[in-house]
Structure formats: structure tokens, C-alpha cells
Amino acid sequence: MVMQGGGAGQLADDAATREIAEAVKQRSDSMGTQEMVLNVGPQHPATHGVFRLLATIDGEVLTDAEPVIGYMHRGYEKLVEARDYRQITNLVSRMDWLSGINNELPLAMVVEKMMGIEVPRRAQYLRVIMVEMNRILNHLMFFASFGAELGAITPTFYAFREREDIQRVLEDVTGGRMHFGFMRPGGLKEDVPRGFYASALAAVRQVIARLPDYEDLLIGNEIFKGRTIDVGILDKQTAYNYGVSGPIARGSGIDMDVRKDEPYLVYDEFDWQVSTAPNGDCFDRFWVLVHEVVESAKIVEQAIEGIPPGPILGKVPRVVQIPEGEAYVRAENSLGELGYYLVSDGDKKPYRLKIRTPSYNNVSALPPVLRGTLVSDMIAILGSFFFVLGDIDR
Amino acid sequence: MYEISMFGLSVTITAWQLLIVKLIVILTVVPVGALAGGYAMHKELGHLQHRLGPMYAGGFHGWAQTLADGLKFIYKEDIIPERADRRVFTLAPAVIFVPVILLFLVIPIDRTLIIEDLDIGLFYLLAIGSVGVIGVLMAGWSSANKYALIGGLRAAAQLIAYELPIVLSAAAVAMLAGTLSITGIVEAQDWPFLLWPPGIGLLAFLVFLVGNIAEMNLPPFDMPVAESEIITGAFTEYSGMRFIFGFFFAEMAHMVAFSAIAATLFLGGYRPIVPWGPLEAIPGILWFFGKFAFMFFFIVWVRFTFPRLREDQLQKFAWKFMIPVSLGLVLAAGAWVLYAPEQLWR
Secondary structure, X not given: OOOOOOOHHHOOOHHHHHHXXXXXXXXXXXXXXXXXXXXXXXXXXXXXXXXXXXXXXXXXXXXXXXXXXXXXXXXXXXXXXXXXXXXHHHHHOOOOOOOHHHHHXXXXXXXXXXXXXXXXXXXXXXXXXXXXXXXXXXXXXXXXXXXXXXXXXXXXXXXXXXXXXXXXXXHHHHOOOOOOOOEEOOEEOOOOOOOHHHHHHHHHHHXXXXXXXXXXXXXXXXXXXXXHOOOOOOOHHHHHHOXXXXXXXXXXXXXXXXXXXXXXXXXXXXXXXXXXXXXXXXXXXXXXXXXXXXXXXXXXXXXXXXXXXXXXXXXXXXOOXXXXXXXXXXXXXXXEEEEEEEEEOOOOOOOEEEEEOHHHHHXXXXXXXXXXXXXXXXXXXXXXXXXXXXXXXX | OEEEEEOOEEEEEOHHHHHHHHHHHHHHHHHHHHHHHHHHHHHHHHHHOOOOOOOOOOOHHHOOHHHHHHHHHHHOOOOOOOOOOHHHXXXXXXXXXXXXXXXXXXXXXXXXXXXXXXXXHHHHHHHHHOOHHXXXXXXXXXXXXXXXXXXXXXHHHHHHHXXXXXXHHHHHHHHHHOOOOHHHHHHOOOOOOOOOOOOHHHHHHHHHHHHHHHHOOOOOOOHHHOHHHHOOHHHOOOOHHHHHXXXXXXXXXXXXXXXXXXXXXXXXXXXXXXXXXHHHOOOHHHHHHHHHHHHHHHHHHHHOOOOOOOHHHHHHHHHHHHHHHHHHHHHHHHHHHHHOOHHHHO
């Protein structure tokens, strides 16, 4: 069957017509087919934002796919050059809007590294608690959206109910729901309110108690397995080549987690595992995501139990002015490795801040995975690559 | 001249008057049924998902929500894409919606409460029930939109795959009942076919259920309208009235009609669930609505629990599993009719 993109019927150009006829004739099957370009996005429910995928399809099979990004470019790397470091904290919080605190943390860390500020242990513990709770929020969000993309709407609402419990705790502490702005070079903006430990522990335990049910609802479902197992396989080598990190890399069997490999804060004091899965298909990526929620909850529990007394802010000069030099700090964001490369010329503002965001690298590995899959698989793969648009374009 | 006696009243009317009465009834029952079904679905969905569902429109538990939704769509602009095939595009929602209305003609609500007791009622249901897909294909083809085209073709492929199991399972019912008349089928069910003959009825019910869920494009077989993939498929370009009638309203009415049909064919319609004296005393209309409500609850439950299958998985499931099973079913039903001792029948 010849698929005509609107208006192709009125081809006036003889040469073009002949070319098409030739191409149709060359097909060995009795019914000549023609490829068509399906423009997925920038406005499409499965792309979680203004992400565009130029998919060339033959029937329902994708012969090629090209991600087009940049619709949400806000020029953060330039904007930060005109702001001091506390202002930047609030700016980078908006990059990956699902894990604001996770974005703020490495920025504070790079400033501390260059200024030689020592962060009190209590602040480090609190940072771990906040970051891990933020990670749970982020992972539950993707749990919800992946289910919805595969057509199961109900898990979305269950996941959002759990998110709300944690969201409320974080709101009590920071006053924000998405952009927390809570990290400061040297520690935290302010101390946690009374009753924080109990409510945080309760919220996290609630999630862990209910998670098995949700897991059964999705992971245990035959249709879900049929839709995700052996679909969209990202092999180890491709993942390495494209610099893929985070749950997606771990779903491809790469045991890689900055929290373990290069422990920062106090991560080496807790007992937890890096979840990995060997196959690199959609199911494995999702499995890793769900199991990371459990690991994060473990860390939060241990951190709350072992938190030492002390101040929440180290000795920070009144004006944060970084001496000339450069430094790179990386940390495990919810979606992978987040790095800040800071160059300072001795001013109150950065000379240059290069941001390495996880989603950007992860999404670049899409074309080799998408080639040869079906349109429905494309949605499953997009959903299982767990990207945030603001994190890609920033 | 016809004499109608109902609820202890008796009136004599002409054939024309009867026709008008029937038209009024059907044109009231279908929209009201669809609206009530929509409301029930939203409420059930709300409770399944730990939320309240509609609560404000109309006051009491948001009873007027579906009405308000419908009105909102009526006020919206009717957009026809520039490159669309105008006539086909505008006709498609009617082709989808009208057959769904016609389904209600032959469903008996009680022994005498039926619009038209056709002798070939079952055949009529099967034939009319699948006309709507032509409308979906028309909508998909005429929209001049790639997503709509994919949706339309998926719907067509789905119809071809799932019409066969539906027809075969219905054929098994017709063989067991020995008639194509819907009231005849209900009268044949001293025990509902779901329970008796053992196994055959249950299997026929399951095949019929799965086939119809696929034909109605409900999850887990909603690939033709997959919201997250091809954005309601064939209806991507529709807006306002045409969207609501061609898509939401038709889908709702189809769900209501299917629940009624399944309740009639397999659960014994207006007859009690087991032939036992005290149960016979309950009015047939209550039995019917009870069974209907159960079926409706069930398909909404399924609809919002499962993820979506993939198109090729659906085709495999249809041709490699459903159709062989339903062929075996027809064989089993035939064997039962031929060889089972008479006293076992009822």
C-alpha cells in the first residue's frame, strides 16, 4: 500500500513520480510499501515534554529514529555566569525538575571543594536524607508514567498517592514542592523542623510497605512482561559508548553508581546495594528503577537512625567568592551522573559552569535502540529511558 | 392495531403510534444509558484509584458530571482539517454512533419489555455490532493525519481478527439454545449458559468477553485509540460534537450495550441466576439490571487494570489462540446438543 503524506497525490514533478514508482517496484513483496516520516512530538503525550522524535516508519516498524532536542533550551550555562552561587542553587534546581535537591547538591559540593569548606557531619546526613527522598519521588514519578505509557492508568494514581506522603515531608522542611532551593555551599539553608525524623521515617516506610502491591500490579502482569521483556535492548557496549548512566546503565548490567564508586557525603557509611539487571531491555530498566526506591529507603532509614548532633552549616564566609581555579564534581542524580565543571576567575560569579546532565547522554543512545522496533515499542522504550526534558535542554 | 399491557395498564394503539413510541424509547434509553454509564464508570474508576471521582457538578456526588462534559463538547468549535476528505470525515461519527443505538433494539429488559423481538436477533446483533469499525476506518483515512491513519488501520485489523471468535462463541450459544431469537435464548437458560452446560458456557462467555473488549477498543486491546501512542488514533483530528458522538458517547453506549448483551446471552437476562422458587419472585427487570451492572462493573475493572498489548501480540493471540479455541467450542457445543442426554440439558 502506498502511504501518501497529505498532498503527495498531486506530484507535478515527473522525475519525482518516476523515482517513487521505481522504489515501489523494487520492493519484492506483492504490495509495494513506502516509508513515511512520523513526527512524534514536540507535543505528544509519551514524550513528557517538548521532545521530538523523527521516526521513519514502514508500516508500524521504525526504520530510523532521530531525537530532536532543544525546544526547552533556557541557556542556564550562560545565565549562571551572571549570578552568585546562592542564586545558581535555585537556578539549577529547575534543570531536572523532578529531583531539585539532587541538582543542588553537586553545585554546593563543587563550591565547597574549591573553597575548602568543611561540611558538618549532621548537614551531610541531612543532605543524604533529603537527596534520597527526592530520588524516591523521582522514581515513583517514572513508575507512574511508565505504567501510563503502556496503557495502565491506575498505577499512576497509586504512585502519586505515595509521592504525596514524601512530598509533604519535604514541603515541611523546605517550603517547596518541586524547586526546593535547600542546599547552600557549606551545608543547608535551615534546620529541619521538629518531628521531621518521625514523619520522614513514616513516609518512607509507608512507601516500602505498599511497593510490593504496586510491583505485582505492573511487574507481575503478563501483558506488562510481554510488552517490556526483550524490547528495546540497550547492550552494555552501546551504553558505554554513549556515556549512558543511572538506572538505564544499571539496567544494561553496568555496575555503576557514583554513590558507590566514588563515595561522597557519607554514603560509604550505609549498608545498601547497587541494583543492576543484566539484559538491558525495558523490563530490566524498570526493575532497576523500582528496586532503587527500596535501596534509597534503606539509606534514609539508616541515616535517620544514625544522625549525629551538630550544626547544619559549616564555616562559610559572608561573601562566597571562589579563588581562581577549576574543579569538577560529580554526583548520582536520580537519572544518572550529574557533573558540574566550574571555572572561577576569583569573582563572586562563575567564569564558566559546564553542566553534564544525565538525561542528555541517556537520550542520545535512543536511535540505535529504536531502530527496527514497532511504534508501540517505541513508546515503551521512550518511557523506559526515564528522561526529563529540562535536564536534556537546560 | 396492537394491544399493549404493562404494569397493569392496557392500551390499544396503531402500528404507527407503536413505532413512534419505540423510537422515543430508544432515543431516550441510549443517551440516558450512556450518560449514566459514563457517570458510573467515572465513579468506579475514582474508587479504584483512591480518589473520589466527580463530586461537584449537579450537587449530589457529581451526578451531572457526564452531562456537563457532554454540554462542554457541544459548545466547542467543530474543526475540519483543511486536507481532510470533508464528506467522509463528517459522516464517520454517524457511522460509528448509529449502529450502537441500533444494538439496543433487540435486548429484552423483561419478558415483554423489548423493542423488537427479531427471529434472527443474535445474527442482527453480530452484524450491527461490527458496522462501527467502518466508521473508524473512514475517520482514520479521511483525517489526512498519520496518527489517525495508523489508528484506523489498527482498528480494521483488530476487527478482522476478533470478529471470528465473537461470531463462533455466539454460534455456540445459538446451538445450545436452538434459536437465534434473543428472547428464545433467554428462555432456553433455565440455568444461565455461564454455569450450564459445564465448561462450554463458561468458555464461550470468556471468548465472547475478550472478543468484544477487543472490538470495543477497550484496554488491554485499545491499540487503535492508544492515548499514549497514537493519541486516540482515528479521532485525533476530531473536536466538539463529532468527537463526543463518534468517540466518547459511542464508546460508552457500546460498553452499556455490550454489558446488556452479555448479561442476556450468558447470564440468563431477566431470569433468575438459578431456577429456585423464591428467586423467581424477584421481578425480571431487577435481575436484568443486576446482571447488567455486574457486567459493566467487570469491564470497567478490566479496562483500568491492565496495560495495553501490542498490535502483533494481539494478532497472535487472536489467530493462534482465540480462533482455535472458539472452533473447538463450536464442536463441543454441537457434541453437547447431539449427544448429551435430554435430562441434562436444562
